[in-house]
């Protein structure tokens with residue numbers, strides 16, 4: 001039996017695309033994990049449509065597809081094409097779990113929730129010719145003894161961040177716009193530190209990225225993990241919440257263990273906005289001090305900001321830009337608020353009749369798909385372009401990168417890669 005696992009693509013997105021050298025960013029672990037859960041009598045192939053075109057003539061008994069909301073139009077196109085050729089298709093992931101009925105118009109079967117608990121049943125049923133339309137994971141899987149993703153099935157030269165792994169799943173918080181808690185539940189799960197270290201020891205490079213949503217979500221676990229990483233002398237990064245700045249020992253170990261950078265969701269400088277998105281535990285007035293503490297520990301910050309919240313007016317872009325420059329935030333990611341299915345934001349905007357565009361291909365956080373409250377949709381779109389272009393002007397990049405002699409090369413590399421995204425956007429002025 002031959003199983004083809006496919007990651008779809010979205011060429012409109014500024015994030016997760018393919019560089020000029022033909023490489024995608026970080027290797028996503030979903031399908032390599034599904035491959036690891038597949039019994040040995042299956043021949044498995046993984047295709048990432050971002051880096052390799054899908055060949056519909058290839059022999060396959062079953063196709064599995066998972067993708068982000070913005071990749072769903074391509075995912076459905078791939079599914080439809082295989083089904084036209086008589087090949088059965090199973091889909092899973094966050095979007096499909098939120099909207100299974102929509103996915104079932106394109107797939108023979110959908111997996112709702114984490115695949116770990118139901119994948120083998122789906123494969124058994126398929127072999128018996130009795131594939132069910134829905135497989136629903138009744139609970140969250142235990143992270144102890146988790147399957148190690150089959151990285152050997154993906155070509156490493158196609159990814160700039162090939163070594164990725166997970167130490168935790170979920171997040172102790174539940175921000176309105178985020179799919180993490182909706183999908184992974186509000187239970188923060190951790191893998192035994194020894195399992196994580198064992199997996200890392202199998203890597204053949206000194207660099208990796210934790211795909212965790214919040215590596216600092218449980219400080220005690222994070223400290224234990226970082227301590228165990230120290231002797232390995234590696235370089236790594238992860239997403240983390242700004243709450244980690246409250247724990248000096250955690251910061252010290254983060255840096256000592258090779259944690260060079262952290263993606264941190266600052267999101268908004270308005271406490272009212274943060275409170276309204278259930279992120280009131282982020283203290284806007286404490287940002288400056290928290291950033292200093294993280295920098296002082298030797299950790300670079302890639303700050304993430306979201307625009308279009310109800311309290312955001314046209315001034316938000318200039319104020320945020322000045323904050324980034326004044327605080328020497330090493331690099332920043334910008335996102336337009338996007339109502340992803342399954343989130344509180346989606347339900348709220350849907351109820352208020354403010355979703356104006358349902359083309360999932362535009363749900364990559366770089367296009368406006370809803371009616372903002374305190375500015376027009378065009379002002380929001382232009383403001384997004386303006387802050388992206390301005391943050392990545394060379395003089396602004398240099399000012400932030402030169403904040404300290406340590407780590408300049410790393411900061412320059414990150415900034416220049418984001419500058420490439422910025423240069424794809426139109427040059428606009430703020431009115």
Ligand code: SF4
Nearest residue numbers: 171173174175178213
């Ligand atoms: S802290 Fe981050 S991962 Fe956690 S719920 Fe909020 S946005 Fe999602």
